[in-house]
Amino acid sequence: MAYNFPETEQKILKFWQENKIFEKLREKNKGKKPWSFLDGPITANNPMGVHHAWGRTYKDLFQRFKAMQGFDERYQNGFDCQGLWVEVEVEKELGFKNKKDIEVYGIDKFVEKCKERVRKYSAIQTQQSIRLGQWMDWENSYYTMSDENNYSIWHFLKKCWQDGYLYKGRDTVPWCPRCGTAISQHEILTEEYKEITHKAIYFKLPIKAGKFEGKKFLVWTTTPWTIPANVALVVNPEFEYGVYKVGNEKLILLKSLAEKIFGIEYYLEESIKGQDLKGIKYEAPFDDLPRVKKISAEKPDTFHTVVLDKDLVTEIEGTGIVHCAPGAGEEDFKIGQREDLAVIDVIDESAVYLDDMDDFSGKNAKENPEMIFDYLKNYKSGEFFYKIEDYTHRYPTCWRCKTELVWRIVDEWYISMDKIRKPLMEITKKINWIPSFGKERELDWLKNMHDWLISKKRYWGLALPIFECQKCSNFEVIGSKEELKERAVEGWEDFEGNSPHKPWVDNVKIKCQKCGEIVSRIKDVGNPWLDAGIVPFSTMKYFSDKDYWKKWFPAELVCESFPGQFKNWFYSLLVMSAVLEDKNPMKTIFGYASVRDEKGEEMHKSKGNAIWFDDAVEKIGADPMRWLYARQNPAENLGFGYNVAEETKRKLMTLYNSYVFFSTYINKDELSDEMLKIKPENILDKWILQKIDKLTLLVESSIESYNVARAILAIEDFFINDLSLWYIRRSRKRFHEDNPERNGAISAFYYVLSNLTKVISPIMPFFAEQMYQDLKIKNMPESVHLCDWPKLDKNKIDDNLEEKMDEVRSIVNLALAERIIKGIKVRQPLATLKIKNIKSKIQNNDNLLDLIKDEVNVKEIIFDGNINNEVELDTNITEELKGEGLIRELIRHLQDMRKSLGLKPSDRISIFISGIEELNKIIEKNKEFILSQARAVEIFIGNSQKDYDLEKEVMIAEKKLLISIKKK
Ligand SMILES: [Zn+2]
Numbered sequence: 001m002a003y004n005f006p007e008t009e010q011k012i013l014k015f016w017q018e019n020k021i022f023e024k025l026r027e028k029n030k031g032k033k034p035w036s037f038l039d040g041p042i043t044a045n046n047p048m049g050v051h052h053a054w055g056r057t058y059k060d061l062f063q064r065f066k067a068m069q070g071f072d073e074r075y076q077n078g079f080d081c082q083g084l085w086v087e088v089e090v091e092k093e094l095g096f097k098n099k100k101d102i103e104v105y106g107i108d109k110f111v112e113k114c115k116e117r118v119r120k121y122s123a124i125q126t127q128q129s130i131r132l133g134q135w136m137d138w139e140n141s142y143y144t145m146s147d148e149n150n151y152s153i154w155h156f157l158k159k160c161w162q163d164g165y166l167y168k169g170r171d172t173v174p175w176c177p178r179c180g181t182a183i184s185q186h187e188i189l190t191e192e193y194k195e196i197t198h199k200a201i202y203f204k205l206p207i208k209a210g211k212f213e214g215k216k217f218l219v220w221t222t223t224p225w226t227i228p229a230n231v232a233l234v235v236n237p238e239f240e241y242g243v244y245k246v247g248n249e250k251l252i253l254l255k256s257l258a259e260k261i262f263g264i265e266y267y268l269e270e271s272i273k274g275q276d277l278k279g280i281k282y283e284a285p286f287d288d289l290p291r292v293k294k295i296s297a298e299k300p301d302t303f304h305t306v307v308l309d310k311d312l313v314t315e316i317e318g319t320g321i322v323h324c325a326p327g328a329g330e331e332d333f334k335i336g337q338r339e340d341l342a343v344i345d346v347i348d349e350s351a352v353y354l355d356d357m358d359d360f361s362g363k364n365a366k367e368n369p370e371m372i373f374d375y376l377k378n379y380k381s382g383e384f385f386y387k388i389e390d391y392t393h394r395y396p397t398c399w400r401c402k403t404e405l406v407w408r409i410v411d412e413w414y415i416s417m418d419k420i421r422k423p424l425m426e427i428t429k430k431i432n433w434i435p436s437f438g439k440e441r442e443l444d445w446l447k448n449m450h451d452w453l454i455s456k457k458r459y460w461g462l463a464l465p466i467f468e469c470q471k472c473s474n475f476e477v478i479g480s481k482e483e484l485k486e487r488a489v490e491g492w493e494d495f496e497g498n499s500p501h502k503p504w505v506d507n508v509k510i511k512c513q514k515c516g517e518i519v520s521r522i523k524d525v526g527n528p529w530l531d532a533g534i535v536p537f538s539t540m541k542y543f544s545d546k547d548y549w550k551k552w553f554p555a556e557l558v559c560e561s562f563p564g565q566f567k568n569w570f571y572s573l574l575v576m577s578a579v580l581e582d583k584n585p586m587k588t589i590f591g592y593a594s595v596r597d598e599k600g601e602e603m604h605k606s607k608g609n610a611i612w613f614d615d616a617v618e619k620i621g622a623d624p625m626r627w628l629y630a631r632q633n634p635a636e637n638l639g640f641g642y643n644v645a646e647e648t649k650r651k652l653m654t655l656y657n658s659y660v661f662f663s664t665y666i667n668k669d670e671l672s673d674e675m676l677k678i679k680p681e682n683i684l685d686k687w688i689l690q691k692i693d694k695l696t697l698l699v700e701s702s703i704e705s706y707n708v709a710r711a712i713l714a715i716e717d718f719f720i721n722d723l724s725l726w727y728i729r730r731s732r733k734r735f736h737e738d739n740p741e742r743n744g745a746i747s748a749f750y751y752v753l754s755n756l757t758k759v760i761s762p763i764m765p766f767f768a769e770q771m772y773q774d775l776k777i778k779n780m781p782e783s784v785h786l787c788d789w790p791k792l793d794k795n796k797i798d799d800n801l802e803e804k805m806d807e808v809r810s811i812v813n814l815a816l817a818e819r820i821i822k823g824i825k826v827r828q829p830l831a832t833l834k835i836k837n838i839k840s841k842i843q844n845n846d847n848l849l850d851l852i853k854d855e856v857n858v859k860e861i862i863f864d865g866n867i868n869n870e871v872e873l874d875t876n877i878t879e880e881l882k883g884e885g886l887i888r889e890l891i892r893h894l895q896d897m898r899k900s901l902g903l904k905p906s907d908r909i910s911i912f913i914s915g916i917e918e919l920n921k922i923i924e925k926n927k928e929f930i931l932s933q934a935r936a937v938e939i940f941i942g943n944s945q946k947d948y949d950l951e952k953e954v955m956i957a958e959k960k961l962l963i964s965i966k967k968k
């Protein structure tokens, strides 16, 4: 039987919509105990991907499960709207290359375009999520670009300012020359480091005076564009350096690296401790540039001297003498501050060399390393040049546009972390992290993180409400729209009616509280993680309805893909909650890894292995996708693709076929209340009832503890091994109309299936609904999603029977394996099966022993402690047993023929058999058995027949036999 997932899902979607099932569910649970889920906003910048579908599956299944338990929920979805990711896409749309293009186009028009893009993709993502089966209050999604969200962050920033956490810092920061903005430490994730081969250069710097005059330092760098910004050299005070005679020069470098650089032809003239190089002055090749001259004159004492540092200098690579440019490197900047070094800034926001740098000015530093090499090769007849070589290393790139980063010295705004580090770590410890390593990772990050760089020199984002006086340097932070209106001295009319974004908000000026000067807002926008971090406040009415906020805060659950979020969303949530309330904003963080392709590789459009959500959901169906996602261990990456999806579907077909079996044998009209109340007596029925109850309890406790995969594996094990391969397999006969146990079996099977639909409904909402609708009888709720989770008493379940059945099944498995080894088909009856375990609890239970006899096809079971193996089959096939085997073979053919005619179990047939004289007697003898097994009313032996529905020639006992059947 085939089940068309995508087609059925479309029908169910319509059913839900037309009958307002979700609205009815909300109504049903309204006012009950709350269960608060906090949605991490999806970036509304592109259609949603199969990786988003993984997270959205979890989000939906937890919420559906909690709804079945009767909890009231908010069902609020979020869209992340502001920030560089949207800007970059809009730039691409408009064909822009850099920030100048945006300014020429008009910031207002550009910002409108960004908003437009967000609206477009949030609508698309909404439709896609609905298609996945996600139930949310879609009309009421939150958008981080909303006025409310932005003003909430203003409030937060004002609090930071009042508490003394907010400051302006001048620092060397990682910078994307294409995006023209700083990239905060939080945004440089491990995956943004790319393996890149650069040209590294060795260059020589002559010593000016003193004992070593005339000798040269050999220095190495992988960022040659920074050499003009050099102000010092760093050596390790504890290392041994050497003066080497190479040709007619004397070069100083680390002794342990000399061989690597020179090969064999070099000569050590003198050893020096790093310590003793301190303070030596040297000459550098760019000293004549006006910019270098001017800035170095500010700090002549420390300019071009050797300084000491134990951490920066290693023995692994280079020369042991490190080039230090505080204007172009993070570590360099720190050393510069410690040693009071001059800071020479050499590039602008696009990495173009600044003024006063002769021929270099106006040229892009990163794109033209050759000009530095050429210069060094020619300057003073190449006296400073040593050699160039390829150097491959992991180098950070922009997370948004993949451009290689540079380091620039800039003024940026920061939130100081030192004072809130401790409370942050405290609230982090209060959270239940799943997987548990999440807690350690977050704490590790919090322990080591720098201050939070919150400003960006961009356009589409939170307008940082910082007003800095150009005259007296005082700055203030405005905490709300009302406060801004009150303080406004000009421009309010131009702003009113617009969203608090650039360029409109920049019309508003206030008066400096210190000196009375008219003050503008700083030009920067905010780090986008501020936008998402504030949502436990902005979306839960923290400012407008404290009772509501107290009801829903902290959230029970946050559920996001963890790579990246430790430094980003989780982090910003924690910081903002620590500052505003000193409380953990959620009780549990459930994290999951990343989606990869089936080979475990990252999906990329360019690699051709990307799978689009829309394609996947229409090819595979939402339910098998959800099943596949939910089955995965969330701590590990998920390999997604059409092959694994096929596998999942095949498995689910087993479940489908079980319920097809039910509806084939049972007419819904006969399912009376009385019948369903029958307490079954048969041991198989009793057993499967226990099994489904235990499964229900296990799924409940697993989902409650967010161990979804355990729930899924248990459900699969149930419907494959217990239901299909054992219960149905061993119960077929009992569903026949004339079987005395039929009603009990129906009652049990119905209970199993109807509970199973509930158990799977949070995971496969469509499939469950389809099954439920097929099984539904009067007085039952309209939809499976309006049903309560089955309430069971753990203590009423008796494990005893399960244990015995496990033994039965293990004996069966051993015996069947024995048959395979001996090459005897199961259809061939055998006389005895001996079982070694004489202490077995099933010994006196005829019902259980009958199950073994039927399944293993033996006449008798003997418990015998003296046999060698666990089980032993008597493989002696007597004439009589052989005859029975042939009969079973015949019955199998008859059943196949019924199937190919598409007969229902209630259809009766006539059988005509001719061809083998020797068989006639055996058939005659087993006539009744054949009639009942083939559901026939008569058998004619010996005559061929012209009037039949199907005729088939088969081989039995290596002879040809002609069988025909006719429907009565
Ligand atoms: Zn970039």
Ligand SMILES: [Zn+2]
Binding pocket: 469, 470, 471, 472, 473, 474, 512, 513, 514, 515, 516, 517
């Ligand atoms: Zn002032």
